[in-house]
Amino acid sequence: MNDVIEPVSATLAERAKLALGKRNLVFIGLMGAGKSAIGRLTAQALGIPFVDSDHEIERVSRMTISDLFARYGEDEFRALETRVLKRLLRTGPRVVSTGGGAYINERSRRQIKRGGLTIWLNAELDVLWERVNKRDTRPLLKTENPKQTLENLMRARYPIYAEADLTVMSRDVNKETMVEDVLTAVIDFRKVPNDE
Ligand SMILES: Nc1ncnc2c1ncn2[C@@H]1O[C@H](COP(=O)(O)OP(=O)(O)OP(=O)(O)O)[C@@H](O)[C@H]1O
Numbered sequence: 001m002n003d004v005i006e007p008v009s010a011t012l013a014e015r016a017k018l019a020l021g022k023r024n025l026v027f028i029g030l031m032g033a034g035k036s037a038i039g040r041l042t043a044q045a046l047g048i049p050f051v052d053s054d055h056e057i058e059r060v061s062r063m064t065i066s067d068l069f070a071r072y073g074e075d076e077f078r079a080l081e082t083r084v085l086k087r088l089l090r091t092g093p094r095v096v097s098t099g100g101g102a103y104i105n106e107r108s109r110r111q112i113k114r115g116g117l118t119i120w121l122n123a124e125l126d127v128l129w130e131r132v133n134k135r136d137t138r139p140l141l142k143t144e145n146p147k148q149t150l151e152n153l154m155r156a157r158y159p160i161y162a163e164a165d166l167t168v169m170s171r172d173v174n175k176e177t178m179v180e181d182v183l184t185a186v187i188d189f190r191k192v193p194n195d196e
C-alpha cells in the first residue's frame with residue numbers, strides 16, 4: 001500500500017536515496033571495518049553530506065583520539081562521543097560513520113538507534129587485522145597482543161552490533177563493490193517478498 005513508486009531507470013544510488021528518505025544512514029562496526037572509508041564513498045554516491053564522529057571529536061577537542069584517551073581516559077571520551085553523536089544525528093539525511101565503540105556505549109547506542117538507519121559492517125578477524133595493524137592510532141589496540149585484543153572485542157561486541165537494521169560483510173573487494181552492497185541493503189530493507 002505504501003510502496004514508493006520508483007522511476008523505471010533509476011540507478012542503484014537513486015533508489016537507495018529514495019528508500020533512505022530523510023533518515024540518516026549510520027555505519028557501525030569494529031575498527032578497520034571500513035566505516036569511515038565506505039561511509040564517505042556511500043555519501044558521495046547518494047549525494048548527501050558525510051560526517052565521521054571520530055573526526056568531529058578530534059575537531060571540537062583539538063586533540064587526537066589517542067591524546068584524548070591518554071589525557072582524560074575512555075569514560076570521558078565516551079561522554080564526548082555521545083554529545084557529538086547527538087548533534088550529528090539531529091538532521092538528515094546524512095551518512096554518519098561512528099567510532100568502533102560508539103554503538104557499544106548504551107547512551108550512544110540509544111542516540112544512534114533514534115537517529116537513523118543503522119548498518120553494521122561485519123568483518124572477519126584477519127580482514128580487520130590486516131587493515132588495523134598498519135597504523136598505531138587506535139588506543140584500545142596498544143596492548144601486548146593487539147590481534148588477541150581485537151578478537152576479544154569481536155566476541156564482546158558482535159552480538160551488540162548485530163542489533164543493527166542492516167548488515168553488510170566487509171571483505172577484500174574493491175570499495176565500489178562495498179558501496180553497491182550497502183546501497184542494495186538500504187533498498188532491500190524491510191522489503192517483503194511477493195509471496196508473503
Ligand atoms: N573494502 C576494502 N578493501 C580494502 N581496504 C579497505 C576496504 N574498506 C576499508 N579499507 C581500508 O581499511 C582501512 C580502515 O578503514 P576505515 O578507517 O574506514 O575503518 P573504520 O571502520 O572507520 O575504523 P575505526 O573504527 O578505527 O575508525 C583504511 O585504510 C581503508 O582504506
Ligand SMILES: O=C(O)C1=C[C@@H](O)[C@@H](O)[C@H](O)C1
Nearest residue numbers: 031054065099100101138139
Ligand atoms: O573501537 C573503539 O572503541 C574505538 C574505535 C575508534 O574508531 C575510536 O573511536 C577509538 O579509538 C575507540
Ligand SMILES: [Mg+2]
Nearest residue numbers: 035036054098
Ligand atoms: Mg573510522
